[in-house]
Amino acid sequence: MTQIEVTVNGAAQQIDVEPRLLLVHLIREDLQLTGTHIGCDTTHCGACTVLLDGVPVKSCTVFAVQANGSEVTTVEGLEQDGALHPVQQGFTEEHGLQCGFCTPGMMLTSVALLEQNQDPSEDEVRQAISGNLCRCTGYVNIVKSVQHAGRVIREG
Amino acid sequence: MVAETSPEIGGMGHSVKRKEDARFIRGRGNYVDDIVRPGMLYLDIVRSPYAHARIKSINSDAALEVEGVLAVITGETLKEFNLHWMPTLMSDTQMVLPVDKVMFAGQEVAAVVATSRYAAADGVEAVEVEYEPLPVVMDPFKALEPDAPVLRDDKEGKTDNHIFHWEVGDRDATDRAFEEADVTVSQDVYLPRIHVASIETCGCVAEFDSVTGQLTVWMTTQAPHAIRTVFALVAGHVGLSEEKIRIISPDIGGGFGGKVPVYPGYVIAVAAAVVTGHPVKWIEDRIENLQADSFARDYHMAAEIAADSDGTLKALRIKTLADHGYTDAACNPSQFPAGLFSICTGSYDFQNAFAEVDGVYTNKPPGGIAYRCSFRVTEAVHAIERLVDVLATEVGMDPADVRKKNFIPADAFPYQSVFDWEYDSGNYEGALNLAMETIGYDELRREQAEKRERGELMGIGISSFTEIVGAGPSRHFDILGLKMFDSCELRVHPTGKAVARFGTKSQGQGHETTYAQIIAQELGIPASDIAVEEGDTDTAPYGLGTYASRSTPTAGAAGAVAAGKVRDKARAIAAHLLEAEEVTEDDLEWEPGRFFVRSDPEKGVTIQEIALAAYTNHPQGMEAGLEAVSYYDPPNLTFPFGSYICVVDIDKGTGEVHVRRFVAVDDCGNIINPMIVEGQVHGGLTMGLAPALYEELSYDESGNPLSASFVDYLVPTAVETPAWETANTVTPSPHHPLGAKGIGESATVGAPPAIANAVVDALSHLGVRHIDIPITPDKVWSILRENGITE
Numbered sequence: 001m002t003q004i005e006v007t008v009n010g011a012a013q014q015i016d017v018e019p020r021l022l023l024v025h026l027i028r029e030d031l032q033l034t035g036t037h038i039g040c041d042t043t044h045c046g047a048c049t050v051l052l053d054g055v056p057v058k059s060c061t062v063f064a065v066q067a068n069g070s071e072v073t074t075v076e077g078l079e080q081d082g083a084l085h086p087v088q089q090g091f092t093e094e095h096g097l098q099c100g101f102c103t104p105g106m107m108l109t110s111v112a113l114l115e116q117n118q119d120p121s122e123d124e125v126r127q128a129i130s131g132n133l134c135r136c137t138g139y140v141n142i143v144k145s146v147q148h149a150g151r152v153i154r155e156g
Numbered sequence: 157m158v159a160e161t162s163p164e165i166g167g168m169g170h171s172v173k174r175k176e177d178a179r180f181i182r183g184r185g186n187y188v189d190d191i192v193r194p195g196m197l198y199l200d201i202v203r204s205p206y207a208h209a210r211i212k213s214i215n216s217d218a219a220l221e222v223e224g225v226l227a228v229i230t231g232e233t234l235k236e237f238n239l240h241w242m243p244t245l246m247s248d249t250q251m252v253l254p255v256d257k258v259m260f261a262g263q264e265v266a267a268v269v270a271t272s273r274y275a276a277a278d279g280v281e282a283v284e285v286e287y288e289p290l291p292v293v294m295d296p297f298k299a300l301e302p303d304a305p306v307l308r309d310d311k312e313g314k315t316d317n318h319i320f321h322w323e324v325g326d327r328d329a330t331d332r333a334f335e336e337a338d339v340t341v342s343q344d345v346y347l348p349r350i351h352v353a354s355i356e357t358c359g360c361v362a363e364f365d366s367v368t369g370q371l372t373v374w375m376t377t378q379a380p381h382a383i384r385t386v387f388a389l390v391a392g393h394v395g396l397s398e399e400k401i402r403i404i405s406p407d408i409g410g411g412f413g414g415k416v417p418v419y420p421g422y423v424i425a426v427a428a429a430v431v432t433g434h435p436v437k438w439i440e441d442r443i444e445n446l447q448a449d450s451f452a453r454d455y456h457m458a459a460e461i462a463a464d465s466d467g468t469l470k471a472l473r474i475k476t477l478a479d480h481g482y483t484d485a486a487c488n489p490s491q492f493p494a495g496l497f498s499i500c501t502g503s504y505d506f507q508n509a510f511a512e513v514d515g516v517y518t519n520k521p522p523g524g525i526a527y528r529c530s531f532r533v534t535e536a537v538h539a540i541e542r543l544v545d546v547l548a549t550e551v552g553m554d555p556a557d558v559r560k561k562n563f564i565p566a567d568a569f570p571y572q573s574v575f576d577w578e579y580d581s582g583n584y585e586g587a588l589n590l591a592m593e594t595i596g597y598d599e600l601r602r603e604q605a606e607k608r609e610r611g612e613l614m615g616i617g618i619s620s621f622t623e624i625v626g627a628g629p630s631r632h633f634d635i636l637g638l639k640m641f642d643s644c645e646l647r648v649h650p651t652g653k654a655v656a657r658f659g660t661k662s663q664g665q666g667h668e669t670t671y672a673q674i675i676a677q678e679l680g681i682p683a684s685d686i687a688v689e690e691g692d693t694d695t696a697p698y699g700l701g702t703y704a705s706r707s708t709p710t711a712g713a714a715g716a717v718a719a720g721k722v723r724d725k726a727r728a729i730a731a732h733l734l735e736a737e738e739v740t741e742d743d744l745e746w747e748p749g750r751f752f753v754r755s756d757p758e759k760g761v762t763i764q765e766i767a768l769a770a771y772t773n774h775p776q777g778m779e780a781g782l783e784a785v786s787y788y789d790p791p792n793l794t795f796p797f798g799s800y801i802c803v804v805d806i807d808k809g810t811g812e813v814h815v816r817r818f819v820a821v822d823d824c825g826n827i828i829n830p831m832i833v834e835g836q837v838h839g840g841l842t843m844g845l846a847p848a849l850y851e852e853l854s855y856d857e858s859g860n861p862l863s864a865s866f867v868d869y870l871v872p873t874a875v876e877t878p879a880w881e882t883a884n885t886v887t888p889s890p891h892h893p894l895g896a897k898g899i900g901e902s903a904t905v906g907a908p909p910a911i912a913n914a915v916v917d918a919l920s921h922l923g924v925r926h927i928d929i930p931i932t933p934d935k936v937w938s939i940l941r942e943n944g945i946t947e
Contacts, residue, residue, distance in 0.1 A: 020274070029273075034190035035183015037409070039355040040442035044866035047355055075183035088181040092173060095835045099664025100180030101187065101356045101409030126874040133866070135355050135410045136664045138838030139874040 004068040008033070009077030017064045024048045024059035026067070027074055035075035035104045039133070046132030049105035050074050056112045058131075075104035078111070086152035087111050087145070096145030098136035106132045110146045118150050161748040166684065167677030168894065171831035175668040175688075185407040191361045191374050193435035197226065199425050200276035201444065202266040202283045204258035207294070207519040207859020208307070209287040211254055214266055219282040224275025228283060229267040229428060231255035237394050239427060242418065245635060246493060248319070248484040249310075250522060252420045252427075257290065259307065259482035260521045261859050262447030264420045269428050269436060292859045293317065296456065296479040296516045307482060307517045319484050319515035322494045324575050330510035333471035337462035341546045346928045347535050349454040349479070349520070349853040350846075351446055352527050353871055354663070356409020358449060359439035360422050362429035369395060371429075372402045375422055378415045378661055379701025380405045382635060384693045386418060387426070389636075394430075405691035411663030412843070413526035416487045416703050417450050447864045450487070450523030451853055454479040455513075455535040461543045462508075467551045469562045471508035474500055474539055478515045478524075486524025487703070488531045489633045489640060495531025498575040499624040502540035503584045503797060504562040509574045519859045528843050528904040530625040530704040537621045538929075541909035545617075545916065546925050554601075555913065556592060559620050560585055570890070577624060579795045580897075581887045583823070588620050588799035591821040594883055595801045608921060613806035613945075615918025618799065619910035625898045626709025626794040635700060641789045642710035643697035646675065646718040648782040650771040652764030653685045656718070659699010660711040661691045665900055666832045667707060671715050673828050674894065678719030679726075680749025680763050697785060705796070705898035708828065709889075714788035716893040721784035726766045727751060729782075732775040733761045794889045794897035798822040800910040806918050808946050811937030813849055813915055815878040822902050823885045826895035834882055837903045841880050844907020846872050848929050 001016040008031060015030060027036050027050065038060055039047035048060040051073035078085035087107045090096065097103040106129060113120060113128040120128065125146045126139065134142060161167030179185050216228035231253035234240040241249050253264055268279035291305045298304055299317040308314050334340055360375035377383050380403040388398035408415060425438040440449070455476050462471040478494065480486065488495045494513035501509050527534070544562075548555040563584040564571050571579040592598075600616050607614045630639035643659040656675050660667065667690060672683040690696055699711060723746065730751035731741045737759055744751045752760030761769075770782035803817040820837055827833050850870035854862045863869040888895030908929055915931050916924055922943045927935055940946040 018274070025273070028189075029192075032192075033183070034187075035185070037187065037356070038189065039357070039409075040866050042442065042865045042867055045355055045442070045871075075181075079182060084181070091181050092177045095174070095831050097177060097180055098666065098835060098839060099354070099356070099408065099410045100176065100185050101354075101664075103180050104183050107181070122879065126877075130873040130875045133355060133871050133873060135353065135412070135843070135871065136839045137835060138840075138842035138880055139877045140838045140880050141835060142874070143879075 002065055004065055006067045007071045009074060019065055021064040022060055023062040023064050023067050026064040027059060033074050033076050037101055037104060039101065044133065046105045046109065047102050049108045049132060051108055051112060054112065054115065056109045073108065075107060078107065085111065086149040087114065089152055090145035090149035094141050094144040094148050096137065096142045102132060102134045106134060106142060110149065113146065114150055114153055118154050120146065120150060161677055161680065165676050165680055165682050165748055167673055167748065168826065168828050170673065170829065172669055172673055172683055172829055174666050175672065176666060187356055187407045187409055188359050188361060188374050188376050189439045191406065193361060193363055196361065196435040196437055197269050197271060197432060198273045198276040199428055199436050199438040200268050200280045201264050201421060202268065202280050202285065203444065204261060204263045204265050206258060206287050206289050207261045207292045208259060208290040210257045210290060212286040212288050215284040218284060219268055219279040222275060222278045222282050224271040225268055225279040226271065227269040227432060229253065229269065229424060234427060239391065239394065239423065242390055242423060244483055244485040246484040246486050246488065250483045250485050252423045260519050261861055262521060267424045267428065269432060292519045294518055294520065294855055294857060294859055296477050296518055299516045299518050307519065317517040319480055319517060320493045321512065321514050323512035324498045325510035326508065327510045330471050330473055330508045333508040334460065334462045334473065337470050338465040339463045339550055340460060341543065341550050342460040343543055343546050343926050345457045345459055345539050345542055345926065347453040347455045347538055348929065349451045350527055350851050351451055351853055351869065352412035352414035353446065353869065354410030354412055354414055357440045357442060357445040358415060358419060358421065360425050361435055361437045362426040363435040364429040366433055368400065369397065370400045371396055371426065372404065373426060374404045374406055376408055376415045377403065377405045378411045378663060378703050380661060380691055380693050381659060381698045382638060382700055383418065385638065403693045405661045408661065408663040412528040413452065413487065413703050414449055415663065416525055417485060419449060443865050446869055447861050448521050450485065450525040451521060452525050452527030453535060457535065457539045459539045459543050461547050463547055463551065465551060467547065467553045467558045467561050469504050469506055472501055472506050474511045476513040478513050479518050479520065480515050480524055481520035481522040482517055483522040484515055485522035489627055490635055491632065492531060496624045497532040497536045499533055499577065499622065500536035500540050501573055501575060502537060503564060503620050503622045505564045506574050520855065526703060528840060529901045530623060533623055534905045537905050538909050541619045541621060542912060542926060545913045549920060549925060555618050556588065556597065559588060559618065578792055579622065580792055580889045580891055582622065582795060582797050583885060583887045584620055584797060587797060587821045587823055587885050590883055590885060591799040591801045591819050594881065595817060595819040597801065600803060613808060613918045615804045615914040617802045617910045617912065617914025617917055619906050619913065620799040621906040622795055622797045623902055623905055624793050624795055625705035625901065626790055627704050627706055628793050629791060630789045638700060640700045641787050642699040642706065642714055643787045644711060644714035644718040645697040645785045646722055646783060648722060648767045650768050652681060652767040654681055655687045655689060656715060657689045657696040658711045658715065659697050660702040660707045662702065665707065665836065670828045670832060671712065674712055674715040675719050678716055679723060705901045708896050708898045709794045709892060710788055710790055712896060713790060713893050714786040717786035717788055718784040721786065722782055725782060726763060728778065729766045729769050729774060730761045733765065733769055734759065791891045794825065794892060796824045796897040796899060796902050798902055798906050800906045802910040802914040804914040804918055806936060808940060811933040811940055813931055813936060815845065815911065817881065818878050819881045820903060821883045821885060822899065823887050824899040824902065825887060825889045825892065825897035827884065827886065828896060833899050836899045837882050838880050840901060840903025841907050842872055842877050843904045845877060845911065848908040848911035848931060850930050852930050
């Protein structure tokens with residue numbers, strides 16, 4: 001076992017982990033934050049996307065020990081003081097989700113995009129979320145959701 | 157239909173925001189892998205590397221040495237309880253775990269139970285299995301040759317690989333119509349094997365109380381009640397009893413038909429929970445999911461049309477070979493081995509038709525689920541919509557004109573098809589006209605002509621499909637004898653709020669919202685005050701589940717009927733409350749949420765006041781309470797339809813197809829929630845694009861899967877997916893209480909032929925008449941190269 005220090009959704013944690021433990025299992029099982037999902041084994045689907053020091057990563061392909069000293073943001077960390085993140089608002093308003101399984105990963109990728117670009121074009125959104133698969137929505141409303149969130153952020 | 161409701165009530169026609177979203181956007185959904193039980197163990201599965209092999213030995217010794225591994229379960233273990241085989245829905249048999257031989261690569265061979273996910277995976281690596289490879293049969297045509305190895309030698313007296321023959325129509329009359337026709341066209345059309353690949357894979361948590369005999373299984377199922385009964389029937393001899401089985405289908409991360417079957421993993425997990433006395437979790441990974449879970453399609457169709465030289469359709473003939481893998485585990489109504497393939501006459505007024513399907517065994521995984529369509533409807537629609545285009549080219553007509561010439565006219569409904577379906581309602585030309593207008597069809601044809609002059613490749617494709625959904629009337633439809641009704645149990649509480657429970661199970665369709673809207677429409681109770689529950693067999697009324705676009709046609713109708721019963725009782729209570737006005741029930745009128753006195757509309761009582769009275773001041777002689785149950789047996793299926801037009805541009809250098817525009821006009825009858833309907837169409841279109849251009853489960857000749865992960869099984873991303881354009885016409889179903897038809901699958905059915913027709917259209921001047929889907933860059937590039945268009 002190896003001890004790591006990781007800050008998850010703002011809370012610093014010291015945890016003993018097996019060296020081979022995947023970050024997604026640390027998040028889901030040790031920390032019981034089950035909003036992060038697992039959809040494949042090959043880093044393609046993006047259901048497990050979290051922010052590692054602000055950068056979207058697929059947590060099924062990151063060892064927990066690699067997160068040592070880092071900050072992790074999961075879907076549970078998006079809502080602040082009872083206020084939904086603009087991305088959460090956008091997905092609700094624009095019907096950007098159906099079964100909800102890809103949604104947490106999709107939203108975290110979108111959060112990272114909007115940190116860089118608050119007014120993304122349709123094409124920029126599509127490129128940004130191209131590592132996150134959705135089987136239900138056909139992406140049209142996800143694009144609208146992200147742009148909706150951009151408007152909310154811009155309008156402060 | 158009752159009057160329109162206000163936005164505050166949020167009945168039919170309002171784009172009410174989804175109730176489900178509050179938990180999903182916060183990561184608070186409750187999917188099966190989120191469930192943790194005290195003392196829970198993990199199960200992982202050893203799978204066969206061979207497509208056909210005899211198992212010589214299984215050695216578990218090393219696995220049992222692995223730290224955390226508690227047990228290794230094999231076919232021999234299950235055989236002690238006579239649970240090593242299980243029946244399929246089509247009265248075939250499927251191995252839970254093999255005792256003799258494996259029949260496809262990826263098949264379950266043994267299971268390891270351990271204290272952690274990681275230990276179970278280590279245990280799987282340590283199980284030693286010795287195989288003796290056997291001859292492999294992958295090609296379904298070769299499977300029927302006389303010298304083909306008989307795969308199902310477990311079946312006494314079986315001498316070939318043929319499973320079933322099914323046919324419909326008048327063969328002789330159809331043959332005569334072909335002989336007498338001016339024009340005949342024929343085309344082989346293959347719809348390849350594909351996989352639903354819902355982003356959540358399958359799995360379960362099984363928990364057994366050895367003292368009470370209570371079994372609880374949280375599982376990814378679209379049909380929890382049917383599963384409960386199947387478990388009771390299959391495992392009754394080892395002590396499982398239906399009143400002590402509880403199936404809970406929690407939040408489901410996409411289903412599309414893939415979560416209808418009973419997979420061996422579920423059964424092994426239940427057995428492991430019973431044997432170990434601990435809760436057992438089994439969650440498959442993506443590679444297992446793509447290798448072993450039910451496939452869809454795999455229909456080899458030889459289709460022919462006979463017509464007059466003016467393009468009038470005279471007869472249709474389709475001969476199909478269906479590759480079912482090693483067992484017929486298709487999820488069809490029991491009396492329909494080829495599903496509803498007999499919708500293959502489509503939107504057209506055929507007087508003669510004959511269709512036949514033969515099922516065959518191969519060394520591929522079993523299945524035959526829908527991939528987001530009613531049973532085998534996509535196969536049927538692809539054949540007819542492709543063939544109509546082939547005919548249009550043959551007779552030199554525009555494909556839109558051939559369609560319009562042969563549509564079942566709007567005034568011919570209800571229409572009896574030559575295969576004896578009664579189409580409930582339709583206006584096919586209306587939908588096609590709207591699609592052509594929206595996309596600017598004539599202008600596109602002009603643009604195409606100009607581009608062709610310049611050597612550019614652009615194509616326009618049409619699909620005017622008719623679906624057949626909402627199974628179904630109990631006189632025809634059952635699964636293992638269980639009639640395909642569905643149900644709603646509605647309870648209105650004293651404070652005027654309500655809970656409605658249904659026999660279906662949402663997998664993302666938004667039932668919690670749309671069902672509430674149905675009740676709101678009928679009772680005037682705001683949708684926000686109505687809790688909808690599904691998926692728990694201990695609380696929900698019995699139903700057959702959600703697939704084949706049946707939720708709205710069956711359970712949705714049950715909701716409307718149950719609400720109507722509640723309203724009838726409410727009327728009696730209202731008359732009681734208005735006693736001082738000297739009125740009877742007959743003097744009362746209904747408006748959403750309120751009964752009022754016809755002669756004095758100011759005087760009335762709200763549904764909330766009535767609800768309170770039902771528990772506090774009900775008429776003497778009447779039972780207290782305000783609730784109702786409906787088990788709805790639909791009088792007919794529903795027939796949603798639409799017309800789709802697709803515009804593609806083809807890159808001459810790479811053969812890549814770019815979908816430039818796609819207009820989808822759908823008609824699903826009356827619409828409950830326009831926002832959700834549009835979302836269903838968007839998703840369905842993307843699951844139509846997927847097999848049209850990208851997805852295929854393929855195998856090498858030894859039976860090794862070549863597309864067993866998302867590296868090779870190409871689910872479309874946001875980049876490939878076009879910005880879908882949607883519109884609706886509304887032709888209500890005459891027999892559904894709400895005039896609704898169902899929308900979840902129309903687009904998956906209708907989109908592939910529109911895309912294929914567009915690509916063929918782009919290449920038609922080169923003599924191309926057909927390309928099998930998926931239309932990959934490689935296939936197109938090869939055609940371009942043969943024609944000297946590219947090097």
